[in-house]
Amino acid sequence: MTTLKKVAEYAGVSTSTVSRVIAGKPYVKEETRRRVLQAVQELSYSPNILAKSLKEGRTNTIALMIPSIQNQMFPIVTRGVEDTARKYGYTVILCNTDENIEVEKEYIRKLQDRWIDGFIVGSMLPASDHIRKLKADGFPVVLTSRYYGDPIDAVIIDNHRAAYDAVSYLIKTGHEKIAIAVGRRQLSLYQQRLEGYLDALKDHGLPVDESLIMHETHGTNSFYGLTQKLLDNLIPDAIFATSDPKAIVVIRAIKDRGLRIPEDISVIGIDDIEMSALIEPPLTTVSQPLYKIGALAAKKLIALIEHKNKSKDPPAPVVDVLETELIIRKSTARRK
Numbered sequence: 001m002t003t004l005k006k007v008a009e010y011a012g013v014s015t016s017t018v019s020r021v022i023a024g025k026p027y028v029k030e031e032t033r034r035r036v037l038q039a040v041q042e043l044s045y046s047p048n049i050l051a052k053s054l055k056e057g058r059t060n061t062i063a064l065m066i067p068s069i070q071n072q073m074f075p076i077v078t079r080g081v082e083d084t085a086r087k088y089g090y091t092v093i094l095c096n097t098d099e100n101i102e103v104e105k106e107y108i109r110k111l112q113d114r115w116i117d118g119f120i121v122g123s124m125l126p127a128s129d130h131i132r133k134l135k136a137d138g139f140p141v142v143l144t145s146r147y148y149g150d151p152i153d154a155v156i157i158d159n160h161r162a163a164y165d166a167v168s169y170l171i172k173t174g175h176e177k178i179a180i181a182v183g184r185r186q187l188s189l190y191q192q193r194l195e196g197y198l199d200a201l202k203d204h205g206l207p208v209d210e211s212l213i214m215h216e217t218h219g220t221n222s223f224y225g226l227t228q229k230l231l232d233n234l235i236p237d238a239i240f241a242t243s244d245p246k247a248i249v250v251i252r253a254i255k256d257r258g259l260r261i262p263e264d265i266s267v268i269g270i271d272d273i274e275m276s277a278l279i280e281p282p283l284t285t286v287s288q289p290l291y292k293i294g295a296l297a298a299k300k301l302i303a304l305i306e307h308k309n310k311s312k313d314p315p316a317p318v319v320d321v322l323e324t325e326l327i328i329r330k331s332t333a334r335r336k
Contacts, residue, residue: 002043002044002045002046003045004018004019004045006043006045007036007039007040007043007045010039010042010043011032011035011036011038011039012035013032013035013036017032017036018036018039018040021033021036021037021040022036022040022089059091059115059116059117060089060090060091060117061090061091061092061093061115061116061117062085062090062091062092062093062116062117062118062119062120062298062301062302062305063092063093063094063095063107063111063116063118063119063120064078064081064092064093064094064095064119064120064122065095065097065104065107065119065120065121065122065123066078066094066095066096066097066122066123067096067097067098067099067122067123068096068097068098068099069094069096071245072244072245072271072273072274072275073145073243073244073271073273073288073290074122076273076274076290076291076294077122077144077145077290077291077293077294077297078092078094078294079291079294080290080291080292080293080294080295080296080297080298081120081294081295081297081298082294082298083295084294084295084298084299084302085298085302088298088299088302090117090298090302092298093111093116095107095111097123099123099125101125101127101128101130104123104128104130104131105130108130108131108134112139117140117305118139118140118141118142118301118302118304118305119131119134119139119140119141119142119301120141120142120143120144120294120297120298120301121141121142121143121144121146122143122144122145122146123146124143124146124147124148125146125186125187126148126186126188131143131152132150132152135150135151135152135317138308138312138314140301140304140305140308141153141301141304142154142155142297142300142301142304143155143156143297144156144293144294144297145189145293146187146188146189147188147189147319148188151317152317153300153301153304153317153318153319154317154319154320155293155296155297155300155319155320155322156293156319156320156321156322157288157289157293157321157322157323157324158321158324159188159189159190159192159193159196160192160193160195160196160199161196161324162193162196162270162286162288162324163192163193163194163195163196163197163200163240163242163270163286164196164197164199164200165196165286165324165326166196166240166268166269166270166285166286166326167196167197167200167201167240168200168203168204169268169284169326169328169332170237170238170240170266170268170332171200171201171204171206173266173332173333173334173335174237174334174335174336175237175238175266175335176206176237176335177209177212177234177236177237177238178197178201178206178212178236178237178238178239178240179212179213179214179230179236179238179239179240180194180197180212180213180214180239180240180241180242181214181216181223181226181227181239181240181241181242181246181247181249181250182194182197182213182214182215182216182242183216183220183242183243183246184216185215190216190242193242193270194213194242197240211230211233211234212230212236214226214227214230216246220243220245220246220249221249223241223246223249223250223253224249224250224252224253225253227239227249227250227253227254228253228256228257231253231254231257231259235259235264235265236265237265237266237335238265238266238267238268238332238335239254239265239266239267239268240268240269241267241268241269241270242269242270243269243270243271244269244270244271244272244273244275244276244283244285245271245273246269247267247268247269247276247283247285247331248269248275248276248279248283250267251267251279251283251331254267261281261331262281262330262331262332262333263333266284266331266332266333266335267283267284267331267332268283268284268285268286268331268332269283269284269285269286270285270286270288270324271285271286271287271288271290272285272286272287272288272290272327273290276329277329281329281330281331282329282330282331283329283331284326284327284328284329284330284331284332285326285327285329286324286325286326286327287324287325287326287327288322288324289322289323289324292322293322296320296322300318300320
């Protein structure tokens with residue numbers, strides 16, 4: 001039977017170096033890493049992961065909880081998490097909660113029983129007290145996308161600023177009658193984006209017209225009917241959608257009325273998902289650094305896990321607010 005010691009002797013390194021390479025730890029010279037991996041392969045060494053986990057009290061496995069992988073922003077976030085986790089020798093379990101708190105609770109219960117090391121949560125709802133309890137119990141947790149001011153590590157964007165920048169751009173390019181397609185009120189990010197819209201109007205001396213505010217009723221696709229209803233009463237200069245998928249639905253509704261984009265109505269979104277550059281016309285949007293959000297969340301979580309193994313006292317939570325960028329494409333134009 002091949003042991004860790006035999007692999008170390010074969011590769012001409014210490015057993016601790018072999019352990020670091022197998023665990024995917026950094027700070028090992030690339031030449032040494034290749035030599036160890038070659039020894040592992042040639043000796044057909046298979047480490048006893050279960051025994052190692054029991055000894056160290058961890059499995060090098062983290063969970064990523066998201067509302068749905070069908071939400072087009074989360075595949076990019078997920079890739080950022082996975083690439084970073086793999087770099088540090090961790091495996092990622094993907095959990096789709098479907099916006100269901102009971103499903104979220106069940107995932108947490110089952111994964112904790114299986115020695116999961118920590119959670120990245122992109123699905124948190126205002127009532128997700130089980131996530132808050134995880135943190136209170138000293139379990140490593142990092143939030144992404146959704147944040148409600150709790151003392152939990154997080155990686156987010158300034159949603160108010162993103163919306164403010166989008167609406168200010170429309171105003172500066174001659175648009176005055178600006179409608180908004182705003183997501184569910186229970187999610188703080190959409191409330192913050194609504195406030196950014198309202199503040200941009202106020203700061204530029206434009207009145208707030210409640211008839212121009214479309215609130216999501218039953219999912220993103222509800223904005224098709226809401227936009228059609230809006231167009232029955234008036235033609236706005238522009239529509240600001242609080243996510244790119246909402247903007248895409250709004251564009252379809254406008255086109256189906258025989259109106260032109262951007263000649264008749266400009267449309268702008270937030271996210272910069274891949275589809276945004278491919279639709280016709282390509283969507284002007286405020287870009288979130290989605291890959292970076294996932295990568296930084298994974299790095300923060302792994303740091304919390306490593307810290308937990310060294311100290312019982314967790315570090316103070318840090319909320320990282322990443323920059324957004326206005327991406328101007330062909331769905332907006334200066335108002336004549």
